[in-house]
Amino acid sequence: MAKRYSDLDWLREQGYRLTPQRLAILEVLKQADGHLSPTEIFNQVVQEIPGLTEATVYRTLNFLAEQGLVLVAHLGRGQLVYEFAEHDHHHLVCRNCGEMQEIDHRQLKQLYDNFLDDTGYQINTIHATFFGFCPECIANNRSGSK
């Protein structure tokens, strides 16, 4: 049976190159347990690759996101954050307290299927952020104190 290519082999096959910069950035994201901002990533990776520039970090993050190895999220407050694309999931962010909760990809699967039926579009991103109010903030608000 044919050997299953790793993402990295696949990239090389597409003509992209596996530079130390790219590998190191990906590694940092893999180790991290949550989202990292470009600056946080730069600060970590520059320790291993002293010549690294921020331009390269931004370019690499865009590249990795386009290739699907990394997920981008816009968790309010403007800035984008990045995360290793380990398992498909999304975020629910409370507009009030900032509390965040992960939601499983399967909950969106159904929706994607609907899109496919209705429009012919085949969705493959995989990382959405929804804003709303968490149960606690709803409760506090409803009690109407003051």
Add this chain to the structure above:
Amino acid sequence: MAKRYSDLDWLREQGYRLTPQRLAILEVLKQADGHLSPTEIFNQVVQEIPGLTEATVYRTLNFLAEQGLVLVAHLGRGQLVYEFAEHDHHHLVCRNCGEMQEIDHRQLKQLYDNFLDDTGYQINTIHATFFGFCPECIANNRSGSK
């Protein structure tokens, strides 16, 4: 019966102030038929309000988005764009050709209800962008020319 407040009256009641800057920015977004970038907005509004600064535009857009009068979208390519919150809708963007399609809010309604059941979160944003491949690009790719 009680008079129904407009969004603007409501803002004033919250202690926010209706400055000419805010009104003009909102007006430009209302007139525009699609998404505008902060810079596009600035260029239009500065004509009416010569002293206007870009800082004010960014602050106002954040403010209007938080208040729900304006929708923010992240249509790939990093930059955020803004749009008057006229009707709830979302976007489907083709990763390949950039083609864009609106999808009605009601398609997501069901999903929001599920979130509420499962997590207690009450979703209220209302503007998501999904990335995938449009029917045409899927067809072209599948034909395997080349």
Add this chain to the structure above:
DNA sequence: ATCGTTATTGCAACTAGTTGCAATAACGAT
């Protein structure tokens, strides 16, 4: 109509992110 409170603005200095271009270095072919 005037006044006081204080949210909002403009300013200026900053941080975040992008881009064109020449130099570098992956990587397939020899």
Add this chain to the structure above:
DNA sequence: ATCGTTATTGCAACTAGTTGCAATAACGAT
């Protein structure tokens, strides 16, 4: 192991977006 092609990097100059602070001006109260 060496070479050539060309994707990627670093550099530097840029554009985009943010923030603290003093001055301004909305707006409710008189």
